[in-house]
Amino acid sequence: MIETSDEQKILLTNLRRVVKDKIEPIAGETDIKGTFNWDVVSLFWDLGLLQIMLPEAYGGWPHNPCHTLCLSIEEISKACASSALLLVIQAVGSFPLISAANQQQKEKYFPRISRGRELMAYLVSEPGAGSDVQAILCTARRSNGSYVLNGRKVFATNGSVAGLYSVLAKTGEKELSFFVVERNQDGITIGKVEDKCGFRGSNTSEVILEDVVVSQENLLGKQGDGFTIAMADFDMSRPAVAALALGIAEGATQYALVGHSRRSNTIRT
Ligand SMILES: Cc1cc2nc3c(=O)[nH]c(=O)nc-3n(C[C@H](O)[C@H](O)[C@H](O)COP(=O)(O)OP(=O)(O)OC[C@H]3O[C@@H](n4cnc5c(N)ncnc54)[C@H](O)[C@@H]3O)c2cc1C
Numbered sequence: 001m002i003e004t005s006d007e008q009k010i011l012l013t014n015l016r017r018v019v020k021d022k023i024e025p026i027a028g029e030t031d032i033k034g035t036f037n038w039d040v041v042s043l044f045w046d047l048g049l050l051q052i053m054l055p056e057a058y059g060g061w062p063h064n065p066c067h068t069l070c071l072s073i074e075e076i077s078k079a080c081a082s083s084a085l086l087l088v089i090q091a092v093g094s095f096p097l098i099s100a101a102n103q104q105q106k107e108k109y110f111p112r113i114s115r116g117r118e119l120m121a122y123l124v125s126e127p128g129a130g131s132d133v134q135a136i137l138c139t140a141r142r143s144n145g146s147y148v149l150n151g152r153k154v155f156a157t158n159g160s161v162a163g164l165y166s167v168l169a170k171t172g173e174k175e176l177s178f179f180v181v182e183r184n185q186d187g188i189t190i191g192k193v194e195d196k197c198g199f200r201g202s203n204t205s206e207v208i209l210e211d212v213v214v215s216q217e218n219l220l221g222k223q224g225d226g227f228t229i230a231m232a233d234f235d236m237s238r239p240a241v242a243a244l245a246l247g248i249a250e251g252a253t254q255y256a257l258v259g260h261s262r263r264s265n266t267i268r269t
Pocket residue numbers: 089121122123124125128129130131132154155156157158199204
């Protein structure tokens with residue numbers, strides 16, 4: 001078991017207060033309306049929560065960032081799963097950059113995320129490809145030193161609110177590669193925004209890529225590294241998703257035991 005550091009304890013104390021004052025009171029309404037709440041996003045940027053996984057120079061958490069991410073997600077999801085999912089997908093969407101970007105890409109994109117407060121989205125799933133990542137059909141065809149992306153991505157969390165996408169595409173018959181792509185680029189349209197049963201305050205949409213031209217400088221890692229990066233990203237994010245489920249279960253248990261108005265901020269003392 002990993003010990004919670006003094007810095008993490010301070011973060012969690014502050015977070016419990018913020019969750020109680022700012023997140024919990026609006027969680028029910030967020031769920032009913034199914035609207036994306038930019039105020040919560042701003043609040044999380046202010047608290048440094050959407051930067052946790054970035055390198056320290058860009059506002060990231062210096063020690064055990066994955067552990068800090070999980071603790072924060074658990075705490076938030078006790079009150080609002082949609083808000084906690086913001087942290088999960090910011091980490092998942094940034095991971096291809098964090099793990100595979102070259103120095104030039106880091107200097108270009110990390111300030112945009114950290115200081116520019118741009119949300120990330122992770123465009124992997126497609127109508128015929130979920131668990132089986134290799135089954136994607138989205139292609140990235142080389143043309144005059146650039147790549148031309150075509151495909152249809154589904155279930156993209158932050159799909160219509162993120163500034164930057166990490167996109168997985170086929171660069172060969174059995175070869176996958178990741179690209180960093182700007183949402184406002186020509187050829188990108190937002191399809192259906194999902195009206196979900198849960199996580200209703202989280203934005204989940206289709207993203208359609210039609211002849212989206214990106215430079216070779218948008219390729220993350222080497223051509224063909226995509227599958228390895230995607231699997232490493234899942235390894236990073238599985239504990240975060242588990243923390244999300246744990247927090248939801250803890251919140252639900254507390255709600256069942258003492259009801260909404262008297263819900264304490266943690267049942268794990
Ligand atoms: C709220 C929400 C947000 C999401 N956000 C994103 C996102 O930001 N980016 C993104 O790319 N995707 C996202 N997804 C998609 C998600 O990653 C996929 O739903 C997930 O990968 C499962 O894929 P699938 O739905 O196609 O199910 P399938 O892959 O078809 O799986 C269906 C069932 O079959 C089981 N199964 C699959 N393969 C096997 C096997 N070989 N052996 C035994 N059992 C198997 C699975 O465990 C599951 O129970 C999101 C989904 C939801 C619901």
